[in-house]
Amino acid sequence: MVRELEEVNGIVFKRQKYHEADLLAKIMTEKNGIITLLARGALKAKSKLGASLLNFSYGTYVIYSSGHGLSTLRTFKNVKQFDGIYDDLIKNAYASFVLDLIDHAFIEYQNLGKYYNLANFALQKINSGTDPEMITQIVQMQLLAAYGVEPELRSCVICGEKQGEFDYSIRKGGILCSKHFYADPSRLHLKPKETAVLRTIFLLPFNRLGDIKINSATKKATRRAIDRIYQETIDLNLKTKKFLDELKLTD
Structure with missing residues (x-):
């Protein structure tokens, strides 16, 4: 050797x-x-x-x-x-979850490509005091492709419509325009703004998303939506996620 x-x-x-x-x-x-x-x-x-x-x-x-x-x-x-993360329980919990997510998407010695920069971006932002919940949601959405789950968020999965109101369908693998909501009664039933946030944090380069701000109700809704997407398409069982739940940071 x-x-x-x-x-x-x-x-x-x-x-x-x-x-x-x-x-x-x-x-x-x-x-x-x-x-x-x-x-x-x-x-x-x-x-x-x-x-x-x-x-x-x-x-x-x-x-x-x-x-x-x-x-x-x-x-x-x-x-x-990253002293701000190491010394702060909440930042530490979010950062640990982010890195754990990336760790489980790759095998050892597999080149991470842009996801190394995503990890570094996330830690820099969390360390400096940017909302760690929002940074974590950005990472979760951007990391879906690394898990082999790349939803269609540019246009309606049925007709290709790019404008109007949309909702997310896990079953259909992306967004539905309002004309095709009937196609999946179990769609997430998100408000238009909530779907817009998911689209934005998935489609835009992460270095343009560091200072995105949304109200707590919208953030809570997108968090639950992302959790469902992961549960129903990837089904991870991470200790770091459980720890966040125990801290009641994801309620």
Whole structure:
């Protein structure tokens, strides 16, 4: 097995003790996808590796890697932390859920493409105080394609109408115009503004959505709609989502 020394830019999002003094850390990288790092001796008092692998740390990691299986951390450069997330329970919960969603959409070493930038965007925004609920909804909608679920939100799935009032149909895989609401009695029965929000956060590039603001009633409705879309099309069972529910942040 050939192991090469390389530098990767990444974000740490999970870690656990391994053996007596070692650490395993999952890191989301820009080019190598999601990888697991073994940091030997990281829990020893004199080691500096442990501090570089705190959750929500980001920077450059120098690793030995063969392109599959465990990689080994040798050293690190310019590692910082999203302190606002690490120190805040609510921000931490949302950020953990966001990264967990991305983690489950990919296998190890699969290139994340634009989704690495999506993860970084989300953490930057949540860290700086942007509404974490809205950022999470943006990530959930933009991530559907990575799960193989890409709904039609540009036009009515039946007739192609692009203007007017729309509702979302999970069964039909996208939006219905008002002339075709009858086609799915179990459609989500969203208000036009609520459907418009779903369309916007799905269709627009995420870097143009960071400061989107909607009222609490609309946000609650879109949250429930997105939850239903995930439950009925992907059926994930994530501990991070359950934790959000326990905090009553998604009621």
